[in-house]
Amino acid sequence: MRQRNKQINIRVTEKDRTKIIKLAAKSRCKSLTDYILDKALNKEIIQYDLHEINVRLSRLGGEINHLVMLSHQGKIKLVNLTKYTKELEELQEALKNIK
Numbered sequence: 001m002r003q004r005n006k007q008i009n010i011r012v013t014e015k016d017r018t019k020i021i022k023l024a025a026k027s028r029c030k031s032l033t034d035y036i037l038d039k040a041l042n043k044e045i046i047q048y049d050l051h052e053i054n055v056r057l058s059r060l061g062g063e064i065n066h067l068v069m070l071s072h073q074g075k076i077k078l079v080n081l082t083k084y085t086k087e088l089e090e091l092q093e094a095l096k097n098i099k
Contacts, residue, residue, distance in 0.1 A: 004033070020032070020035075020036070023035070024036070048098055053091055053094055053095065056087070056091055057091060060084060060087050060088065060091075063084070064084060067079050
């Protein structure tokens with residue numbers, strides 16, 4: 001038998017508290033603590049790695065900023081933004097697929 005000597009406190013609404021207690025009572029768990037631990041430790045948690053998307057957004061932002069600076073300096077007058085629009089659409093689609 002393991003010894004539980006550490007405490008974690010959370011705040012919930014009265015509605016959520018009631019629902020959790022009812023679900024725990026219907027489960028095969030011996031106590032509310034057992035139920036919450038089971039849900040917290042045994043349920044698959046999906047984690048997203050947004051590092052690649054952040055890198056792409058950062059690079060894209062830097063490139064667009066550079067174009068703006070060149071435009072303000074009068075070094076360029078017309079820019080084809082199709083490449084950047086396509087990249088932003090791809091990033092937006094990647095973010096939509098995360099949901």
